[in-house]
Structures are given as C-alpha cells and as structure tokens.
Amino acid sequence: MRKLLKSLIIAISVVLLFTGIAMARMYTVYVVVHGGLADPAWQLNYRGAQATAALFPDLKLRYVGPGAYNFEKFIAYLEAAIASNPDALVCTLTSPQAMDSILRPAIAAGLPVIAINAPDTRLPKERIPVLTYVGISSMYEAGALAARTVLEQVTPKRALYVNHHPGAFHIDEAGKGFIETMETAGVSAEQLVTGPDPVQGAELIIAYLKAHPETQVIAHPNVTHLETLVGRLRDEGYKPGEDILLGTVFDPSAMCLDFMEKGEIFFANDQQMYLQGFYGVLFAYMKAKYNFEPPLSPVGTGPIVITKENVPVLKELIEKGYR
Template sequence: MAKITVRLMTSGVLAAAAATLAAGTSQAADRCDGKKPYLIYYATHAVAEPVWATVKKGAEQGADDNCLKIKWTQDDKFSVETTINRMETAITEKPDMLVITATDPTAMRPTVEKAKAAGIPMIAINVLDPAPKDQRLPYLIGIGAGLYSSGVAAAEQVLKVNPHPKRGIVPNHVPGHAGLEQMAKGFTDTLAKAGAQTEVIAIGTDVSQSSAMLSNYFLAHPDTDAVFCMNSGPFCFETLMDVERRENLSKTVSNVTFDVSPALLDAIANGEAIAGIDQLMYLQGYLPAVIARTYLDYGMMPDADIVTGPAIIDKSNLDKVKYRLMEAGLN
C-alpha cells in the first residue's frame, strides 16, 4: 500500500510556523466564523511523559488552527485496559472524530467496532494495526512511524559503526505492547542476519529494578555491544546511560534509542549514542485535527496512511533537532 512520508522540519520552517501560529485572537475568531466546532476526542494509550506532552501540544494547536473543540485524555501509567475504558467513555460522549492507538488490536476490536456502529469516524496514531487494510481495525487512516522499520533502522545504524556485532539487546519497558514488540523484532531480525546473538529483555518501568537488571545483564553477557532502547527517558535510555557510565561501557557499546530527549542529544554529542530514531510526535497530534476538519466538512480523506518515521537523528543533524527540542519544545 502506498504511504505518505513526513520528514524532519528544518529550524527555519519551524520558526516560520511559530510566527504564523502567533496570529492575534481577533483574526482567529474571524477565521472560525461560520465553521462548525466539531469535537475531536483523543482516547489513546497516552501517559504522563514528555513525548505524549508533545502529542498533546500538537493536538491542541491542530484543534485551534482548524476551529475544533478538543478533549484530551491520558493515564498516569500505561494500561491497555484503562485505555479501552477511556475509549468506551469517548463513545458515550459522541465525538465527531475519535483518535485512538491500535496498541492491542485484538483487545480493542470490540470497542472500535462499537464506535464504528455508532457512526463515529476514527483516526489511529502512534501504533497502527499491522494487519492488511481490509482486516485491520476499522479506522479511516493511520498516522505514525513504521514500527518494525524503526527497529530495522536502529539496527542499520549499529551496523554502520560495527558491521559484525556480537550481541544486541532490546530492553522492553512495556512487555505486551504490540508496537514495541514490532519495533524490537525489526532490530533483532536485522542484527541476527548480521550474525549477532539477540535478546529482548522485559525490564518494566521500575527504574531501580531495570537498572539492576541491565547491570546484571552486562555482567552475565560481557560480549553485549549493541543496545536499542525504545524509550528515550528514564524507562530505558537514561537508566541505560547511568548503568553504562558506572560500568565504563558507554563509549564501547553501540547505543540507539527511539524518540527524542535531552539525554539522547547529549549522548550523541558526547559519543555515547550513535543515533536516535524519531517518529515526530508533534505531527501525530497535529495532523488528525487537519484531517478531521477536511473529512467532516467535505468528506475528503487521504488514501494512504501517513508515515512519520523512522527519521534518523545523529551528529549530522543534531543542531537542528536541538533547536526543535530546546527552542520549540517539540520532542
């Protein structure tokens, strides 16, 4: 299936966008005159962490730019069960557009089918259903990174600096998360083809416990020379850096992580990480509002999913990404 790919914006484009978004409130009121204030409702697996704050920022700006009402919901900790509960609540509120994540397609199918039967159109972001389009959950369009291909891209970054890795691991902070499992498989499949031993380690989100697990793993497997974290914050990458620095491994292991954080950018600059894999979270929040407006007004819908990654962050574009993160606040 054809896919639309979105690439990293330059700092100049971001600056121009910021200037445009600073238009006066009177102009905004005029812009929205005569437009129906549709309700766009976000009931995804969002949790209280920086990358999802960026999605929320994009969603709110998108709703404002497109004269929509918005309701954003999230959990304190990741849970498929509570995500489904929030989706069920959204259906009772009858939004004009429902934004979901296909985190567990099997578990979510009854709720998604209920929304479809109620006449509620849906957009999936971040984690898409990997099934063929005629078999996947019945959302209109998906917006997000190719997760398996993101894992492949991470492994390819490792192979650029170490063509013959001995052992590559993926610490999984949310075992059972379908999207993370796809991404981990992309990494391990690619390294295995290069002859490496590979393993996915379930570490959870207890930082002290995951720190001990990673330290013990390095002790038991001193041949580990590649690590792919699927969280750029404390749930994986920041904890990994603490462990590797304590064990004097941070510049001998090829480290890659998913998503953007100050810790990643510092590690790339210091030679402790070779790359990051970006999925452009701001656009995952922003674009559903654009599509909702055109679909609800005119029935127009792109015919292909919009792929926001993988985009590579390394020393070649570090300054641009630093601007985006530090000045614009966009993970």
C-alpha cells in the same frame, strides 16, 4: 404600534439568539493514547494536537491517556471517550485485537476514527476500519533501521532490544525488526522485557549485562528509559558509547541529544510525534465538519535516523517545542 414594534424586536432577538447558537456549533475531537502522558514524546504529541485545535475556534479538543503506560487504563479512557459521543476520535491502535470489540461498533455507528502512532498491521481484511493511520509506516522497519545504523559502524558480538511495553504490538514489531536484522548479519540478539518503570528497567538491564558481558549494543524504544540507563551504566563502571553502543528506536529528547554530543548515545530514530498529533486531529476535524476524507494510510512521519551530526538543528527545534 409600540406593541408591534416591541414584538418585532423580541422576535428578531430570539432569531439572532438561535442563529448565534447554531453558528457556535462545536466539534469535539477526542484523542486517546496509551501514553504515558508524562513522557516527553507524548507531551510533544499533545502540543501537536493543541496546535491544530488552536487553528479552529469551533474545535474542542479532549486529549486523555494514562500518566504512565497502562493498557487497562488506556482501554477505560477509550471506552469513556466513545461513550461521550464525540464528533471524531483519534487513538493509538496499541493492541488491535483487544480493541476490536470496542472500536468496530463505534465505527459502524458512524464515528470517524483516525489512528496515530501504533497501527493495525494485520491483513487488510482483518484490520479495524479506521479512516487512516498517521505515524511510522512500518514498525518492523523502524527496528530494522536501528539495527542497520549500528551495523554500518560495527558488527557487535551480541545485541539487546529492551521492551518496556510488553503486549504493545508496535513495540513488539520494532523489536522483531531489530533482532532479525541483527541475526541476519550473524549477530546474536534477543529481547529483554522490563516494564514501564525506568529505574527498575535499568536494574534488569544491568543484571542482563552481568549475565551476558559480551553484549555490545542496546536498543530501547523509550528515550526516558534510555536516559536513566546511561547514568546507571556509569555507576556500574561502564563507558556508554565505548563499552556499549546505545540507541533509542523512537523519539529523541533534549537530554538524549546532549548524550549524543558527548558520544554516550549513538543513534535515535525520530517518528515526529508532534506531526502525529497535529495531523491526527486535523484529519478528524475535517472529516467531522466537512466530511473530507483523509489521505490514504499510512501517512508516514518516520522513522528518521538521528546521529551526532544532526544534533545542532534538532536542538533548536526541540527548544521551540516541535521535536
């Protein structure tokens, strides 16, 4: 009898052990972004992804990307993430044509993929078949909106769009929208390619201004670079906000809002990076665990124009880590 009871206890223990293991099934969601992760905007995106992961005990989040923008490193992170066989993938479609050969086989093999921040804007039949895209609904419109925001106040002699991520399709598209909208209004406008280093980029912009002193507007897609430029312009004797109107096409920061209050930065477009991370991971997890289909693409998070009048509310949200 004792042997039978002991055997039953062992059997029950084994069943409970394996039941516990089954109940502890974890769902791994990889987020791979072009970054850089040191940028305030991407830190915000990471916090949004973390907020979703905190809601579900069985969700294991892996968030990776280069420290500073580097497309080759981004691709290496993407390939490593896919090779790890996650339950779902969230990624930026930074250069869709270059990512075709990586993502299409993975999707065909059953990997759920959600795109955030940078979309595939090719014809529908040519696009990578991700489940949905979360971010600015039109990068071209983001650039055009930046131009219209300026044109509502002034018609400049010359306008400059700065591209710090050459080859990143969404940055190129925003520049196209900005430049073409300016040109339609009769304003001479062009793009200046700088690179990922904000200090070097500021020097290239100063050199451009000396060669084109009639430039009155500079639009930049990166707020860290724009903040660096403000100080460099002061050093050269310019008065940001008076001599030159400055704006960021994406992602304001606390420092950016301080400059806005002082009148040194004129506008920013907010794409709500926190929401992109939050929704991207949420949709991926729900698909992996419950086979729920996400909302149809695009799930728009912007652009939203920010000017001096919006600063007080946004400052509070930035302090709380949401914007």
